[in-house]
Amino acid sequence: MKSPSVPFVPLEWPRRLLVAGFIVASVWYLSWRIGTFNPNAQWFSSLVYGAELFGFGTALLHIFMCWRLTERHAPPPRLGISVDVFVPTYNESVELVRKTLLAARAMDYPHKTWLLDDGRRPEMQALARQLGCEYLARPDNADAKAGNLNHALALSRAELVAIFDADHAPRQDFLTKTLGYFDDARVAFVQTPQDFYNLDSYQHRWHGGGRTVWTEQALFFRVIQRGKDYWNAAFFCGSCAVVRRSALEQIGGFATGTVTEDLHTSLRLHARGHRSVYHAEPLAFGLAPESIEPFIGQRVRWGQGAMHVWRKEGILSHRGLSLAQRFNYLASALTYFDGWQKAIFYFAPAIVLLSGVLPLLTTTPDFLLHFVPYYALTFWVFEEVGRGYGRSLIIEQYNMARFAAFAWATLAWFFPRMKFRVTAKGATAGHGAMRFTAPQWVVLALNGIALPVGTVLYLWTHALPLDGLIANALWALVNVALALAVISFTALSQRNARKRYRFPISLPAEIVVADGTRLRGTVDDLSDSGLRFYGKMPVRLAVGDALTGHFLLPEGPVPFWGQVRGRIAVRGEGKVAKAIGCEFSTSDEGRLRLEGFLFGSDLQWVLNGYSDRVHTPMSRWMPRRVEGPVHNPFADVRWNAAEVRVERDGPAEPVLLSTPLGDANETFVVSHNALPEHRDLFLDVFRRTDAPRRRVQLERFMRPGHGEVDARLCSYRLRASVIDQAPTTAPPAAAVVPDPRVPRASGFDALPSTY
Amino acid sequence: MQALLRRSVALVTLAVLAATARADAIDYAQADVSSSATTIVLVGAVGTGDDARPAPIVSASYTRWDSGEAGGAGFVYRWALPLETQHWLIGAGVGVNANRSWAPADEESDSALALWLQSEWFGPAPGGSYYALARASSYRETWLATAQYAPTGLPMSAEWTRYHERGYQATSIGVRVATGLARWFVRVGVTRGNGETSPYLGVVYNAF
Numbered sequence: 001m002k003s004p005s006v007p008f009v010p011l012e013w014p015r016r017l018l019v020a021g022f023i024v025a026s027v028w029y030l031s032w033r034i035g036t037f038n039p040n041a042q043w044f045s046s047l048v049y050g051a052e053l054f055g056f057g058t059a060l061l062h063i064f065m066c067w068r069l070t071e072r073h074a075p076p077p078r079l080g081i082s083v084d085v086f087v088p089t090y091n092e093s094v095e096l097v098r099k100t101l102l103a104a105r106a107m108d109y110p111h112k113t114w115l116l117d118d119g120r121r122p123e124m125q126a127l128a129r130q131l132g133c134e135y136l137a138r139p140d141n142a143d144a145k146a147g148n149l150n151h152a153l154a155l156s157r158a159e160l161v162a163i164f165d166a167d168h169a170p171r172q173d174f175l176t177k178t179l180g181y182f183d184d185a186r187v188a189f190v191q192t193p194q195d196f197y198n199l200d201s202y203q204h205r206w207h208g209g210g211r212t213v214w215t216e217q218a219l220f221f222r223v224i225q226r227g228k229d230y231w232n233a234a235f236f237c238g239s240c241a242v243v244r245r246s247a248l249e250q251i252g253g254f255a256t257g258t259v260t261e262d263l264h265t266s267l268r269l270h271a272r273g274h275r276s277v278y279h280a281e282p283l284a285f286g287l288a289p290e291s292i293e294p295f296i297g298q299r300v301r302w303g304q305g306a307m308h309v310w311r312k313e314g315i316l317s318h319r320g321l322s323l324a325q326r327f328n329y330l331a332s333a334l335t336y337f338d339g340w341q342k343a344i345f346y347f348a349p350a351i352v353l354l355s356g357v358l359p360l361l362t363t364t365p366d367f368l369l370h371f372v373p374y375y376a377l378t379f380w381v382f383e384e385v386g387r388g389y390g391r392s393l394i395i396e397q398y399n400m401a402r403f404a405a406f407a408w409a410t411l412a413w414f415f416p417r418m419k420f421r422v423t424a425k426g427a428t429a430g431h432g433a434m435r436f437t438a439p440q441w442v443v444l445a446l447n448g449i450a451l452p453v454g455t456v457l458y459l460w461t462h463a464l465p466l467d468g469l470i471a472n473a474l475w476a477l478v479n480v481a482l483a484l485a486v487i488s489f490t491a492l493s494q495r496n497a498r499k500r501y502r503f504p505i506s507l508p509a510e511i512v513v514a515d516g517t518r519l520r521g522t523v524d525d526l527s528d529s530g531l532r533f534y535g536k537m538p539v540r541l542a543v544g545d546a547l548t549g550h551f552l553l554p555e556g557p558v559p560f561w562g563q564v565r566g567r568i569a570v571r572g573e574g575k576v577a578k579a580i581g582c583e584f585s586t587s588d589e590g591r592l593r594l595e596g597f598l599f600g601s602d603l604q605w606v607l608n609g610y611s612d613r614v615h616t617p618m619s620r621w622m623p624r625r626v627e628g629p630v631h632n633p634f635a636d637v638r639w640n641a642a643e644v645r646v647e648r649d650g651p652a653e654p655v656l657l658s659t660p661l662g663d664a665n666e667t668f669v670v671s672h673n674a675l676p677e678h679r680d681l682f683l684d685v686f687r688r689t690d691a692p693r694r695r696v697q698l699e700r701f702m703r704p705g706h707g708e709v710d711a712r713l714c715s716y717r718l719r720a721s722v723i724d725q726a727p728t729t730a731p732p733a734a735a736v737v738p739d740p741r742v743p744r745a746s747g748f749d750a751l752p753s754t755y
Numbered sequence: 756m757q758a759l760l761r762r763s764v765a766l767v768t769l770a771v772l773a774a775t776a777r778a779d780a781i782d783y784a785q786a787d788v789s790s791s792a793t794t795i796v797l798v799g800a801v802g803t804g805d806d807a808r809p810a811p812i813v814s815a816s817y818t819r820w821d822s823g824e825a826g827g828a829g830f831v832y833r834w835a836l837p838l839e840t841q842h843w844l845i846g847a848g849v850g851v852n853a854n855r856s857w858a859p860a861d862e863e864s865d866s867a868l869a870l871w872l873q874s875e876w877f878g879p880a881p882g883g884s885y886y887a888l889a890r891a892s893s894y895r896e897t898w899l900a901t902a903q904y905a906p907t908g909l910p911m912s913a914e915w916t917r918y919h920e921r922g923y924q925a926t927s928i929g930v931r932v933a934t935g936l937a938r939w940f941v942r943v944g945v946t947r948g949n950g951e952t953s954p955y956l957g958v959v960y961n962a963f
Contacts, residue, residue, distance in 0.1 A: 043882070043908035347911075347930065355910030356935035438945045441790075441954035446932070446943040449956060457935040464935075 008068045008230050012626045014618055015384045019063055022377040026056050029374035036360040044351070048359040051344040054337065059378065061331035062224075066385045069226035072279055075180030083111040083175060083242075084158035087133075088148045090118040090141075092166040094127050096287065101131045102592060103169035103284075103600030104162075108176050114156065118148045145238070146261035150253040153245065161248075165239035168194065168286035169600035172712070178242045181277045188247035188274035189266070192240045192283045193221035197599060198501040199610075201288035202295045202493055205394050211609055211635040215288070216398050218612045219390045225278045233270065233328035234278035238262035239286070247274050258312060260305020267313055267329060271320030282602060292490045293433040296405045303336035303409020308416055339406025342399050346483075349475035350446040353454025356463025364467040380617065388613040388629055397489070400482040404439035433494055437487050444483035447476040500527040503598050504608055508641035508654040508686070509533060511549035511582075513541060520686040522641040522656070523551045528594055530583050532568075534640070536688050537577040543567060547582065552654050553597045554672040554712070560584040570688075578688050606703065606713055607656070607670065609634030630704040634715075636664035642685040644675060644696075648724075657685050667718040669698055674714050682724060693724040782812075787957030789946060792820040800963075801830075809833040809844050822858035827851060827894070829871050841878035847871065852894040861922075869894035883907045895921040903931065914944070923949060931959060938962050 011019070030053060037045035085104045089097050097115065104113045115128040120137045128135035138151045149163065160182060164170055178190045196204070196215065203216035228234040236243065238261065247269055248254065255264035266276065289295035309315070315329045352358055360367075379392045451473055458469045502525045509523040511533055521535020531551070545564045550557040562584030567577040586594065604610065609632035619628025637658035644653050653675065658668040669675070669683075675698055683696045698716035783798035796816045804810030815828040829850020836843040853866035873890035883906035891898040897920040905912035910933040918925045929944015942957040 041908045041910065043906040044910065045908070047909065351909075351911055351932050354935070354941050355933045357910040357933075435952040438952045438954045442929075442943050442945060445954060445956040446930075446941070449941060449943075453934065453941070461935045 006230065007071045007073075009071050009627075010068050011066070011385065012618075014622055014625055018377070018384055018618070019381055022381040023060075025373040025377050026059075029370045030056060032370045033360065036362045038358055038361050041357045041359060044348075044357060045359045047344050048348055051341040054341050055378070058331070058334055058338070059381070061327060061334065063381070063385055065227040065231075065328060065331055066223050066387075067227065068230045069223060069387075070229040070278065070280075071226075072181075072229075072277065074177040074279060074281075075183060077109065077176055077179035078183060081109075081160060081179055081182065082158035083109065083160045083162060083179070084152075084156045085111050085113040085162045085164065086116055086149060086152050087114065087164050087166060088116040088118065088145050088152075089124065089166040090145075090148075094123050097124065097166045098127055098131070099595050099599040100164055100166055100169045101127065101133055102596045103171075104164060105131055105133065106172055106596060106600070107170055107174050108172055109179060111162070111175060112156075112158065114152055116148045116152045118144075143256040144259070144261075146254040146256045146265075149261070150256070153248065153253055159245055160242050161245055162242045163239055164284060165286060168239045168284045169197070170240070170284040171282075171600050171602070174240075174283040175242075177281060177283055178279055181279070182242070182244060184275065186273075186275040187244065187277055188269045189236050189241055189243040190277040190279055191225070191234055191236055192279050192281065193225070194237055194240050195221070195282035195285050195602070196288035197285040197503070197604070198288055198290065199604070200501065201290050202292055202490075203288050203398075205391075207614070209635075211611065211632075212614060213605075213610045214389075214391055214394060214612050214614075216395075219386050219395075222280065222389045222612070223385075223387055226280050228328045229276070229278035231322070231324040231328055232275055233325040234276045235266035235329075235332070236262045236269075236276070240284040247272075258305050258308035259301055260309060263305060263329075263332070264309045264313070267309060267315070267318065267321070270325055271313075271318055273320065285600060285602065291433045291494060292401070292436045296402065296436050299402050300405045300409045303339075303406055304412035306333045306336055307410060307412040309333070311413055311416060336406045336410050338399065339403045339408070339410065342403035343407055346400070346403065346443045346479050347446060349472040349479065350450035352464070352468065352472040353450035353476060354457070356457060356461065358464070358468050367471075383616045384618055384626075386616075387627070388616050388619060391614065396482060397485045400440060400443070401486045401490075434490060437490050440483040440486045443479055444487065447479045447483070451476055451480070500529060502527045502530060502532075503604050505598065505604050506607060506639035506641070506656050507551045507553070508643070508656070509549060509551035511535075511547050513538065513547050514545060520641065521688075522639060522686070524639070525581075526551075526598070528591055528598070529585070530565075530581070532579050532581050534579045534688065535686060536690070537580065539575055539577075541567070541577060541580060553593055555593060555597075558586055558590040558594055560586040560590065601712075603713065607634065607639060609636070611635070632704050633664060633666060633668065634658075634703065636661050637668065639670070640685050640687045642669070642683055644669070644671075645682040645684075646676060646679075648682055652684075657683065659687075667721070668701060669696075669716045669718060671714050671716075672712060675716060677716070678719070683721075694721050695724045696721045781960070782962045784960040785942070785957060787942065787955045789953045789955035791946075791948075791951060791953045792818055792955075794818045794957075804833075806842065807835055807837075809835050811848075812846075822861075823854070823856035825852070825854045827853070827869075827892075829869075831871055831873060833873075833875075838878075841876065844875040846873045846875070848873075850892065850894075852892065852897075854895065867894055869897075880904060883909075883912075897921075905931075914942075918948075925949070927955070929955070 033049055033052065037049070085107070087097065087100055087104060101113060101115060112134060114134040114136055115124060117124040117135065117137045118141050125135045136152050136155060138148070141147065143150070153161065160179065162175065178192065181187050181190045194217065199213050205214045206212065207214065225234050250272055251265070251268040254261045255268055258264045270276065289298055310333045315333055316326050321329070348359065382390050382392055454464070454469060454473065458464050504524055505526055506522050506524045507526065510518060510520045512518050517538060519535045519537065521533055523531045523533050525532035541564060543564050543566060547564065548559070548561045550559045562582045564580050565583050566581035568579040568581070570576045570578045611629055611632060613629040615628045618626040637660055639656040640659055642655050642657035644655055645651065653671060653673060655669050655671040655675070675681070677698050677700060680695050680697060683694045685691045697719040699719050701715040701717040703715050781797050781799045783796070785796040787794045794816070796814070798812055798814040800810040800812055802810050811830065811832045813830050817826040818824065827850050829848050831846040831848030833844045833846040836845065848871045850869050850871050851866065852869050855864040856862060870893040871890065873888065875888050877886040878884065883904060885902065885904050887902040889898070889900045899916070899918050901914065901916040903912050903914040912931045914929055914931055916927040925946050925948025927944055927946040929942055931940045931942045933940055938961055940959040940961065942959055943955070945952060945954050
């Protein structure tokens with residue numbers, strides 16, 4: 001049963017042809033392989049063949065899931081829906097939960113926010129009271145998160161329940177983008193992607209000059225869930241979702257008895273004939289695992305949960321599910337068996353090199369003829385079906401990182417009482433985290449030793465044919481490279497871990513140094529206690545100097561005081577600083593406003609033109625027929641603080657003005673308020689080198705990028721720009737008042753005046 | 756420096772193992788290196804035996820870790836219990852054990868005569884063959900259990916080991932890959948002991 005009348009994007013025909021070619025090549029290869037078993041090593045031959053067969057089976061399921069991707073547009077919500085927002089917590093810090101509650105509280109659309117504290121901590125109760133949220137605790141922790149949610153369900157009344165994990169801060173428009181779907185009475189839940197704000201986490205990778213930010217879950221949330229949605233099989237992920245209370249009541253509340261109440265609850269809701277919606281726009285931003293320890297722990301729990309659900313509910317035999325839904329759930333559960341398949345591939349070449357026993361007997365030309373098309377198409381199809389979100393080379397590193405965790409998790413199918421731990425969010429990575437790379441060390445050691453030993457044994461015993469030696473040595477080398485990549489990335493991420501994530505968000509700011517000098521410039525690389533400031537810097541400013549200042553948030557300036565912690569010198573001019581790093585403090589109110597601004601927003605994606613999508617070979621070669629990523633000009637610029645005036649000496653509107661990084665020849669202006677278009681404005685920019693005031697004209701610029709981007713930022717392209725010859729007496733930033741003649745951005749009227 | 760020393764010891768040990776094995780002076784030798792310890796085990800049969808009257812064995816082991824070392828040597832007499840297709844050998848013997856720790860908080864050194872008891876099982880199993888050993892010693896409440904399974908047609912076996920002594924317990928899982936040289940194997944796996952996980956790599960000569 002697919003979702004009727006849901007708009008979707010099918011796989012483009014060149015990609016379909018490729019899939020057809022892949023299936024033909026795979027069937028040809030796998031049927032040929034049956035005749036190549038080594039009769040003296042039946043077990044070994046069967047294991048390697050079984051791993052290949054499993055890979056083909058799961059590839060078919062993957063293609064099935066990703067064939068058609070829904071493309072939904074949020075219907076507007078009707079008025080009068082009652083909504084409760086649940087934020088369950090167990091052991092997360094007050095600091096982390098506060099950010100989520102602040103964002104949850106600030107969401108548009110009337111709602112009540114509940115903090116569900118399974119840790120029964122007085123400080124959480126105080127936090128809820130301080131932020132005006134309801135607080136609930138229960139005497140025990142029966143059924144963990146599901147039990148916590150069910151307890152809250154029994155004590156609340158709203159018809160819809162939005163759920164956010166303690167680290168997931170929603171965007172202001174989360175509810176207005178999701179509630180409209182519930183006008184269809186059959187919809188039981190709406191799930192949105194789980195995006196993350198800490199782009200330096202263990203599961204993020206940077207490419208493309210630092211503007212392509214890929215995450216290990218991108219393929220799932222950008223492609224697979226949309227594909228499942230087409231078949232009414234998108235599943236609830238436990239956070240960043242809205243669920244209908246009446247649907248939950250029909251299945252007895254959130255499902256208990258497994259460690260993944262989300263998958264379990266989805267399956268029961270689908271089996272009862274309810275519909276699910278996957279709204280693919282990132283509307284909440286959480287904390288991704290910062291190190292390998294929580295990364296592995298999280299995946300073990302998901303895997304164990306999937307096994308529990310499979311065992312308990314019988315995915316293939318569960319009554320009420322359509323065939324397509326069964327396939328979708330099966331595909332999700334089978335993912336974890338990849339661990340065994342990968343283990344076979346990681347150890348097989350070492351076994352061959354050491355023992356001289358081959359899992360297949362054939363001639364080199366015959367092998368290459370069958371294997372090369374199959375192997376090449378497997379990777380290529382994965383890239384194309386993943387629409388540029390499945391990065392084979394990086395995915396292979398994550399496959400290496402998690403293979404043992406996945407394999408371990410599947411044991412829960414046989415031993416359902418295996419224990420799991422709550423994923424530690426916001427915890428600093430411990431020194432012992434490297435022990436989680438033990439499986440990769442084993443792969444590295446075995447393949448590493450097999451290469452020289454295998455070569456020596458070849459020269460000594462000639463047990464292996466030369467082509468067998470070469471093929472398996474290459475294979476072992478790939479495994480060594482993958483294991484090394486994981487170990488080194490893990491070590492690097494442990495070493496570079498910052499205590500607090502710095503948002504690469506630019507803001508106009510002013511600092512005042514000890515002698516009273518005022519410097520206007522740009523803040524970026526900002527956390528709630530640290531920042532980097534660019535501007536015209538006095539030479540005498542040194543590490544340890546005290547300073548005060550303020551940066552300008554949309555709701556007005558936030559004052560701070562702090563100390564210079566580092567100087568970034570202009571290249572070749574050691575004494576001249578182009579930027580300083582500061583540690584700062586602010587008032588409680590300032591901190592709340594800063595956190596409210598930084599978290600629950602995709603501003604860092606918008607301002608920096610980040611993308612998590614890359615070209616596939618087909619989208620590059622056939623851009624008219626195969627969709628690829630759209631170039632975002634913001635990826636080619638950096639921002640400087642500036643201000644515009646309608647009148648020469650009138651009130652100023654703080655904005656950011658782009659500076660091209662490379663060959664970009666366009667200039668952009670962004671503002672949190674709408675600016676007048678097609679008329680002369682006066683523009684002053686504050687940067688390291690003096691720049692004269694300019695007269696400019698702006699025209700609205702529609703940004704491409706990260707989903708349907710946060711509407712809270714207005715973007716303009718500079719149409720005309722000339723140096724203004726007349727003298728100016730610009731007022732200081734502190735005296736800036738909003739210009740009532742400047743129209744406000746649509747969708748932003750609920751906020752107070754800015755700048 | 757210590758790591759270099761450990762690697763040198765391991766290399767020398769490997770050379771000695773190779774030489775002694777080639778000379779048929781020992782029947783079983785094993786050397787493992789991990790990030791936390793180096794272990795050597797040597798076993799030799801005394802005389803010749805058969806299924807009904809297995810030969811007694813002498814064995815010696817040595818382990819060195821960052822903050823200590825331990826060693827032991829002993830003699831075990833073995834008896835075969837009559838079974839149809841499976842083999843069950845029980846043994847009893849005496850040994851000398853020594854242990855030295857130079858960890859600042861746990862500095863100690865002791866040695867003692869100990870009573871050793873052991874039981875071995877081996878034979879065919881579904882899809883392959885198995886070997887299991889359980890050994891207990893009166894020294895520091897020590898016991899060891901190990902099990903191996905070798906599928907037919909796969910040049911490797913899986914192994915699991917649990918080691919227990921007063922103040923230290925560890926579990927290892929790993930694989931043993933047959934090399935192209937008869938009787939020689941490479942072992943690789945992971946040991947988890949006292950809250951630490953470390954991969955190990957080793958070489959085995961087995962003439963039993």
